Amino acid sequence: MSSILVLVTILLPIICGATLKLLKLKSSAREIYLLVVSIINSALVFLMLFNRPSDVVTLVSFGENLSVGFHVDGLSMVFAGLVAGLWPLAMSYAFEYMKHEGGEEFFFTFYTMTYGVVLGIAFAANMVTMYLLYELLTLVTLPLVMHGMGERAIHAGRKYLIYSIAGASAALMGIIMLYSAAGSIEFKYGGVLNGVGFNNYLLVAFLLSFVGFGVKAAIFPLHSWLPTAGVAPTPVTALLHAVAVVKAGVFAIARTVYYSFGAELLYGTVAQDIAMLLAIITIVFGSAMAVRENNLKRRLAYSTVSNLSYIIFGLVLMTPTGFSAGLSHMVFHGIMKICLFFCAGAVICQAEKHDVSEMRGFGNRMPITFFCFTVGSLALTGIPMFSGFISKWNLGAAAAGESLLSFIGICALMISTILTAIYLFSVVVTVYFPSGDFDYGKIRDISDPGKYMLVPMLILCVLILVFGVFSEPLMGFLSEVSAGNL
16 A cells, blocks of 8 residues: 555646646635645655555566666655655745746646656656656756746746756766666665676766766756746745755765665765765855855855755765765755745745845844744854754764865865855845934835745744754664665
8 A cells, every 4th residue: 555655646746737727726726726735745755654665666667677666765755755844835835926926827737746756756766767757857847947938037948958958868878877787777775786896987877977967956067057047936946946856966866876886886986086076166166156146046046056065065975974964964955945945035025126235124024034034044054053053064074084075075064154154144134234324114015925925934944943953863864764774
C-alpha cells in the first residue's frame, strides 16, 4: 500500500492541475479545491515517509538496468519532506498574491502540476527517471516564469529554457558515460562504480553531470538565468529560489556524488577540487552581487545563488559530515529564503515597490511583514538561536581540517556571512530607520497584506526559531541519511 502512495503523491497534483480548467471553478471554490489537494497530498507524503516502503515501483522497463521507477530512501525523505512541508504554505500565499497579478487559472494549473513533478524527482530510483522528470520540471515551470508575457518575462523564459536544456544535455552525456562504465545507473549509496578506479573518462563524466545539474543550482558562471527569472510572480520566484527548481539541482548533485559515482571514489581527486572551487567562487560572487542590487527580489536572487553553493560546498566535501551539513543548509535555506521572498512579494503586492531605496519607513506601515523579514535576515546571516546558524556551523565544522581548498571554503563562508549582513540589514535599517524628517504621511495607505499571505510568513518564522533551538532531532536524522543508513 505504501508503495502505491509513491505514485499517488506524484500523480495527484499533476492530474488535479492538468484538469483544473475543465472544472470551471469560481475563484473561491478553486482556492478551496487547490488548498485541499495540496494539504491532502502533503499529508500523504508524510504518511508515506513515516511508513517508508522498501521496494522499487517500476513503471516502464527499457531493458536490463534501464527503467522508469520510484523508490523512497533517506535522501528522498529529506527533499520530499521539505517540499511537502512548504507547498501548502506557498499555495495559500499565492491565492492572495495572484489576485494582484491576474491569470489565476492558468497560473495554478502549472503551479499545482509542479508539485507532483518535484516529488517525482525526489522519489526517482535511478538517473533515467530523475533526468526525465528534471526535463519535465523545466517545461511545467516555464509558463510560470513567463506568466506576465511581457518583454521581460519572455526574455526570462527564453533564457531559463536555454540554460536548463543545455544543462540537462550535459548531464545526460554524463549519465550515458556513467552507464557505459558501470552498467547501472540505479541509485545506491556509495555509488555504482564498484571496483572501478578513477580515470580521465570518469572525470569527464562526473564534471558533465555536476555542471549540467549545476545549472539549476545556479553554479557560477551558469547562474544568470536565476536573477533574470525574478520577473516572474513572487509565488513562482519563491519556489524557484527556495524549494522546487534550484533545490532539484542541488538534490541531483547529491545523487550524482553519493549515489552514482560515489564520494569515496571522488574524494581527493581533481574532480573534487574543481567542484569545490566552483562552489567557493559562487559563494563569494553571489553575495557580492547581492550587495550591489537595489531591486529587492534580485538581491534575494543573488543571495540564493550564493547559498545554493553553501549546500554544494558541503556536498563536495565528500564526507558524511559534509553531506549532513549540506543537507541541513538545504532544509534551513528553503525555509529562510521562502520567508524572505514572501516578504518581498508582500511589499510588491501592497505598495508596488521593488527597490530597497523606495521602502523607507515601511516597517512602520507593514510591521508584521518586516518582523518576518527581520527574523529571516537574522537566520540567513547566521545569528545564534536561529536556524541558519546551525547549518553554517555544521558546514564550517565539516570543512575544518579537510584540505587547503576546504580552508579557503571556510574563509569564503565568513566573507559571505559579512556580505549577507550588509545586503539584508541595510533593508532592515531602511524600513525601520528612515531619515529624521521622513514624512510618514506619504505611505499612510500602505499596510500588511491579508491572512492568506501573513499566516504562511508567520508559520515560517516559527519554523526558523524552532529549528534554531531544537535542531538535534533533525540533525540526528540527517546524520543517519548521510551515513547511508536510510
